[in-house]
Amino acid sequence: MRVEFDRDTCIGMFQCVEEWAKFEKDPDAGKADLAGAKESEADLFVLEVPEGEEMDAEFAARSCPVDAIRVYDDGEQIV
Numbered sequence: 001m002r003v004e005f006d007r008d009t010c011i012g013m014f015q016c017v018e019e020w021a022k023f024e025k026d027p028d029a030g031k032a033d034l035a036g037a038k039e040s041e042a043d044l045f046v047l048e049v050p051e052g053e054e055m056d057a058e059f060a061a062r063s064c065p066v067d068a069i070r071v072y073d074d075g076e077q078i079v
């Protein structure tokens, strides 16, 4: 499972931070950070979801009001 975080779209509502510990607040930037993620293109961060954290990743994605978080399983977008 892979998560993609579009940091440019993020508006810093921080619901995701409550759902998954991988999301951290960056209050100065008014954005979330996805810990351990690699920037695959400008402001798009990608992370393989560690085993056991799949539900947290999905909940984080569902909680985002601007759909800045997408979750893929076997290449197919599920959130």
Ligand code: SF4
Binding pocket: 009, 010, 011, 012, 013, 014, 015, 016, 017, 023, 031, 032, 063, 064, 065, 066, 067, 068, 069
């Ligand atoms: S819930 Fe969405 S908009 Fe809010 S901090 Fe997380 S990624 Fe950004």
